[in-house]
Amino acid sequence: KNQVEQSPQSLIILEGKNCTLQCNYTVSPFSNLRWYKQDTGRGPVSLTIMTFSENTKSNGRYTATLDADTKQSSLHITASQLSDSASYICVVSSGGSYIPTFGRGTSLIVHP
Amino acid sequence: DTEVTQTPKHLVMGMTNKKSLKCEQHMGHRAMYWYKQKAKKPPELMFVYSYEKLSINESVPSRFSPECPNSSLLNLHLHALQPEDSALYLCASSQDGGSKNIQYFGAGTRLSVL
Numbered sequence: 001k002n003q004v005e006q007s008p009q010s011l012i013i014l015e016g017k018n019c020t021l022q023c024n025y026t027v028s029p030f031s032n033l034r035w036y037k038q039d040t041g042r043g044p045v046s047l048t049i050m051t052f053s054e055n056t057k058s059n060g061r062y063t064a065t066l067d068a069d070t071k072q073s074s075l076h077i078t079a080s081q082l083s084d085s086a087s088y089i090c091v092v093s094s095g096g097s098y099i100p101t102f103g104r105g106t107s108l109i110v111h112p
Numbered sequence: 113d114t115e116v117t118q119t120p121k122h123l124v125m126g127m128t129n130k131k132s133l134k135c136e137q138h139m140g141h142r143a144m145y146w147y148k149q150k151a152k153k154p155p156e157l158m159f160v161y162s163y164e165k166l167s168i169n170e171s172v173p174s175r176f177s178p179e180c181p182n183s184s185l186l187n188l189h190l191h192a193l194q195p196e197d198s199a200l201y202l203c204a205s206s207q208d209g210g211s212k213n214i215q216y217f218g219a220g221t222r223l224s225v226l
Contacts, residue, residue, distance in 0.1 A: 034214065043116070043202050043217030044155070089154060099168065100215070102154035 002027040004092050004103035012109045017080055021106045023073040023090030031093040035064050035075045038087045038105070047075070047088075080110045115139075118203050118218035126226050127193060133221045135186040135203030144186040145215065146178060147202040155202055161186060162208065193225045 004025045013019050025033070032051045036044035048057045048064040050073070057064050061078045077084055090103040116137045125131050135144065143162045147155035160168035161180040169178075175197075177189040186203055200220045206213035 036217075041200065041220070041222060043118075043204075043219045045217070046214050049214055099157055099160075099170075104154055105152075107152075 002092070002094060002101045004090055004101045006088075006090050006103035006106050008106060009104070010107040010109070012111060013080055015080060015082055015110050015112050019077050019080060019108065021075045021077075021088050021090075021108070023075070023092075023103055025071050025073070025090070025092045025101070025103075027092040027094050027101050029095040030068065030071075031095045033064075033066055033073050034091045034093075034100075035062070035073075036089045036091060038089055040086070044089055077108075080108075082110050082112060084108060085110045116203055116205055116216050116218035118201075118221050120221060121219065122222045122224075124224045124226065125190065125193065127195070129193075130189070130191045132190065133188040133201055133203075133223075135188075135205075135218055136184055137205040137216070138184055139205065139216070140183075140207075141205035141216075142183060142208045143206045143213070144180065145204040145206075146186070146188050147204065147217075149200045149202055149220070159188075190223075193223075195225050198223055198225045 007022045034049045035047040038044040047062050050066045063076045066073045087105040087107050089105040091100045093100045119134045146158040149155040157170050158172045159178045164180045175192050179187040202220045203218040204215040206215045
């Protein structure tokens with residue numbers, strides 16, 4: 001069964017600090033992995049998408065890494081801002097499937 | 113324009129009402145999706161339309177009825193809903209149904225069933 005596990009479930013950090021969110025998956029065959037940011041009550045917004053051959057991808061202060069061998073991904077947020085407070089969802093797609101597998105998300109709270 | 117527009121933003125309905133949720137995109141995407149999301153849970157896929165044809169129905173109760181009038185529009189017709197159907201309903205679109213495509217999500221419709 002395809003699964004995506006995210007950790008931690010929630011995280012509180014001070015403004016300006018860095019943090020790293022983790023995603024482990026057992027989706028097979030692997031096609032791509034996406035990180036989304038979802039503000040409360042809003043739709044998810046795509047941050048990065050990575051395929052099998054990509055190890056790192058950046059989008060501003062967000063940097064995602066992918067280790068396809070260990071089936072792990074991380075999302076690193078640099079110099080956090082109050083607006084980074086949101087849920088971060090890891091989504092993994094299987095080859096040829098419409099149906100991606102969603103992680104349960106990490107809830108990040110950035111305090112001033 | 114990378115926007116998926118959903119209306120209404122909020123909807124309160126009784127269990128005997130009939131209402132519709134609307135979704136629109138002008139990115140030329142040929143796949144559109146309906147998701148249901150409960151609080152603190154990931155989105156759950158309900159329906160997928162590919163080239164205006166229903167390709168996936170994830171065992172959704174018949175009180176939810178999707179419709180794709182054209183490639184830019186996706187509706188979700190609601191009838192005789194239950195209180196447990198209260199949730200955030202998300203529409204998404206992608207270039208086509210392939211797994212490599214990024215799904216762009218709308219802001220959602222917050223539905224409350226009384």
